[in-house]
Amino acid sequence: MDELLADFIAETREMLEQSGTELVAWEADPSDKARIDTIFRFVHTVKGNCGFFDFPLLEKLSHAAEDALAECRAGRREADPALVTAVLAIIDRIGELADLIEAGEELVEDENDKALIAALEADAAIEVQSDVAPVEPVSDDQDDAAPTAAKRNTVQRSIRLPVDLLDEVMKGVSDMVLARNDLARRLREAGEQPTIDGPFERLSAILADVRTSITRMRMQRLEHLFSSLPRLVRDLSSELGKQVMVDFEGGEVELDREMIEMIRDPLTHIIRNAIDHGVETPAERLKNGKREIGLLRFAARQSGNQISLLVSDDGGGINTERLGQKAVAAGIYTQSEIDRMSDAQKHQLIFEPGLSTADEVSAVSGRGVGMDVVRANLERVGGSITVSSKPGEGTRFHLHLPLTLSIIATLTVSSGGQNYAIPRSYIEEIVFGSANTVEFAQAGARRLITFRGRRVPCLSLADVLGTEDNERCEWETKTLVLVRLASDDVFALAVDRVHDHEDVVVKPIAPAIMQTKLYAGTTLLDDGTPMMLIDLPSIAQMRGLVGEMRSKPALAEEQAQQKTKDAVPLMLFRGLDGRRRAVRLELVRRIDTVSCEAFDIDGKRAQAVIDGRILPLAGLEHGTLPEGRCRLLRLSDGDSELVYAVSEVLDAAEMTEELVVSAEDASIEGVTLVEGKPVPLIDGHTLFFRHSAPKRIEHPLKCRIPQDSDWARTILEPLVEAAGYRIADEDDEDADLAIEIAGNAAPHGPAKETIRLRPDPEDAGDGSIYRYDRESLLAELKRVRTGRAA
Amino acid sequence: MNDLLLMCTIAGRDAAIPALRVQTVLEIDAITPIPGTPDFICGLTPLRSQALTVVDCALALGFDQPCSSPERRAAVVEVDGHLYALMVDSAQDVSEARSDLVAIPGGLGEGWQRAGLGMVETETGPVVLVDIEKIIAGPPALAA
Structure with a gap:
């Protein structure tokens, strides 16, 4: 509500400023009708707003002024200087009150205040009696106003700005980012220049900050959206004879202004459904042992660059049985399919087009256009919606929304030598056309692929864009992007190559390009070249892929997969020798492709540099x-990572057959059959034992070494650190270990244990260790460490 | 009438674009083609942080030959909030119109008739004043 109040004050002030000149003009000519109209509108607006906020004094003042002015407008009264002065005084007072x-x-x-109003009302009488009286309170009032006016300057902390101006500034900053990127590239080419690089880094950091602030300027609190909902809920519930209470949480969460407008309609729709279908009538609720007033809750929170919004009611929940019957009646699914569905799957039916659980079509909802549109609208802006429901307890809708409309997570792909962006939210999986799990087939003019037992239509992006004929397309060389649309329709899009993930700022495109229905927008890459954003739903629509191959087979597939859930998922690959091998899929973090420069191989030691990290x-x-x-293959055991070089990544598979353990070869868990062929399964345990880098110790023990010895600093220190210690400095009050070297001053400060080193190999008989006796020293360090850590 | 005109050559003829509508004239560096669009749309080119839609004026008027010039000059205009680069054979100076728009008896000839607002006199003789909106709509077959 505070935000609304701030708006009210800002609006009042704005009008005060605007009417300032009008007021002066009116004073010069009190009979000017146009001026009276303007001022009348001002006091009228203030009066209206006051009633809303419950400021009786403000309302009284503006009401009095309005009355007087209305008389003038109606011609029942002449505006004279006395009236002008009285109205001016009231307007000044309104400013003060604000x-x-x-x-x-x-x-x-x-x-x-009473005098101010009296001045207006008494006006007619004063005309006859005196012309001095009304002026008096005004001058008093202005004396009072002086200290308040001084306070105003310290209070006013917000201004109103046109959104256009913000957009312009935003654009300017985007330009600066592009110019910065350009400059960065040139600097890199010119080599390292410390005098320039430093300030440039700072400039970059500042620019990033400014960009964040500007983005925040475009944000609006969700309160703005929430504040309009209680009224909607009230109207709907009284219309439907129900009683509903609204509860909000997280109104302070901020969202892009445009995004707030985009979700307004979907949210309204969900509310309608909740009140119409979800919440029961008061009588019914009492019968079910609930409070007669239903509760509709909205809870928003921000997680990363996403907003999650939970809308829940405590109504009767989704009637899955009825939903199932409707789906069968509408011919979307067969009864046997419905029978096989889990409750959660049945809940998803409400997103099917043409379904509604309401038996009768009410004025509010139940016309069967609904949740499918809601979902499509949310997905269009990069969001998603899920539903869960418990019979008798209520329904929850979970909305996920990106923070801004304009930034979309995409995958960049290339086709015909050019790069395009595909919205990532649609992408389900990426497979190589050459993988032997993919089979191509042709039915009429339509290309199909069979992948994991699923037959899906396949489009070539080059063909869709008209740059290459399907006839000449070498399907096996392509990369296939499996696309799942909002309608659950799946198809494969063949592209030349998949490049990278990228968050792009999408800009609108000219109508002539929109007409192609191939593109949803354009974006500029860091180097300033434009890249087109592919409009997948529209392409699917044009190619007749929507609603044609329904997801029924996929559903059956899902069931089948659940049954064999115990099977261990594997990743098949060819090792460097060309043999097929497998690794447990859970070990695989991701697949990297690197050039040979990233490798550092020296004798038995082999390492690779990936993303600025050295991995075994x-x-x-x-x-x-x-x-x-x-x-x-980047493998991980949860703590440490290593990379495994392969010549080719084949596919994911499931280990359904028995694993034959081999005692001979410790590097494999055993051999299993995949599609009838034997495949050795790599033993992750052995692999990580052999290759994993020792884990960094989270809380290293502190060790003091002599500060005045060069030998200690250059030779002993790295050894001690490698053994999991941190070298204590003089500020450290206590240490776990101190190392003394005979002939050097002992390290300062206390320590729990001490190791003594001697410069001569000869045993001195004092329990000291020869300083180059590496094994004894390491054993001692280890003993102290494990003893402590235990 | 002393409207300012951007003098240019389209399909080998002198023509003029209302200069007040032209934001800038640029030499197009690189064009990112957009497959699937009609021929008169050459693609996109970046100008500062914005992507301009590059339109070949000659093709948009319905001529067979695209604009030909080594420096690829284009006039940047804004229509309905979208920025376009109108590519012409060559773009010269801005000059003043010496006369009102006049229609020519018998028309301007194919292509020109549809996208031309009429003829104006200038220092260098009569030129056709082109209609930016019509050019952006493309040749008749596509505009229909």
Whole structure:
């Protein structure tokens, strides 16, 4: 509500400023009708707003002024200088009161206010009796106003700005980012220049900050949306003879203005459904042992660059049985399919087009256009919606929304030598056309692929865009992007190559390009070149893929998968020797492709640099690395990561057959059959034992070493650190261990244990260790560490 | 009438674009083609942080030959909030119109008739004043 109040004050002030000139003009010519109209509108608006906020004093003042002005407008009264002065005084007082409201002070009616109103009302009488009286309170009032006016400057902390101006500034900042990127590239080419690089880094950081602030300027609190809902709920519930209470949480969460407008309609629709279908009538509720007033809750919170909004009611829940019957009646599913569905799957039916659980079509909802449109609208802006429901307890809708409309997570792909962006939310999976799990088939003019037992239509992006004929398309060389649309229709899109994930700022495109129905927008890459954003739903629509191949087979598939859920998922690949091998899919974090420069191989030690990290490299025992680029599986045991070089990644599979354990070879868990062929399964335990880098110790023990010895600093220190210690400095009050070297001053400060080193190999008989006796020293360090850590 | 005109050459003829509508004249560096669009749309080119839709004026008027010039000059105009780069054979100076718009008896000839607002006299002789909206709509077959 505070936000509304701030709006009210800002609006009042704005009008005060505007009417300032009008007031002066009116004073010069009190009979000017146009001026009277303007001022009348001002006091009228203030009066209306006051009633809304419950400021009786403000309302009284503006009401009095309005009355007087209305008389003038109606011609029942002549505007004279006395009236002008009285109205001006009231308007001044309104300005003061607005300041008081903003400062959070109580509005107390004083004598002045009564006099102000009296000046207006008495006007007619004063005309005859005296022309001095009305002026008096005004001057008093202005004396009072002086201290308040001074306060105003400290109070006013917000201004109103046109959104256009914000957009312009935003654009300017985007330009700056592009210019920065350009400059960065040139600087990189010119080599390292410390005198320039430093300030440039700072500039970049500042720019990033400014960009964030500007983005925040476009944000609006969800309160703005929430504040309009109680009224809607009230109207709907009284119309439907129900009683509903609204509860909000997280109104302070901020969202892009445009996004707020985009979700207004879907949210309204969900509310309608909840009140119409969800919440029961008061009588019914009492019968079911609930409070007669239903509760509709809205809870919003921000997580990363997403907003999650939960809308829940405590009504009767979704009637899955009825929903199922409707779906069968509408011919969307067969009864046997419905029977096989879980409750959760049945709940999803409400997103099917043409379904409604309401038996009778009411004025409010139940016309069967509904949740499918809601879902489509939300997905259009990059959001998603899920539903869960418990019979008799209520229904929850969970909405996920991106923070802004204009930034979309995309995958960049290339086709015909050009890059395009595909919205990532549609992408289900990416497979290589060459993978032997993908089969191509042709039915009429339609290409189909069979993948994981699912037959889906396949489009070539080059064909869709008209750059290459399907006839000449070499399907096996393509990469297939499996696309799942909002309608659950799946198709494969063949592209030349998949490049990278990228968050892009989408800009609208000219109508002539929109007409192609192929593109949803355009974006500029960091180097300033434009890239088109592909409009997948529209392409699917044009190619007749929507609603044609319904997702029924997929549904059956899902069921089948649940049954064999115990099967261990594997990833099949070819090792460097070309043999097929498998690794447990859970170990695989991601697949990297790197050039051979990223490898550092020296004797037995092999490492690869990926994303600025050095990772141990395995898999070399099967052969040598190929020239040029190499594929790596990044494996993780949860703590440490390593990369495994392969010549080719084949596919995901499931281990359904028995695993035959081999005692001979410790590097494999055993051999299993995948599609009838034997495949050795790599033993993750052995792999990580052999290759994983020692884990960094979270809380290293502190060790003091002599500060005045060069040997200690240059030779001993790295050894101690590698053993999991941190070298204590003089500020550290206590240490776990101190190392003393005979002949050097002992380290400062206390320590729990001490190791003594001696410079001579000869045993001195004092329990000291020869300083180059690496094994004894390490054993001692380990003993102290494990003893402590335990 | 002393409207300012951007003098240019389209399909080998002198023509003029209302200069007040032209934001800038640029030499197009690189064009990102957009497959699937009609021929008169050459693609997109970046100008500062915005993507301009590049329109070939000659093709948009319905001529067979695209605009030909080594420097690829284009006039940047805004229509309905979208920015377009109108590519012409060459763009010269801005000059003043010496006369009102006049229709020519018998018309301007194919292509020109549809996208031309009429003829104006200038220092260098009569030129056709083109209608930016019509150019952006493309040749008749597509505009229909």
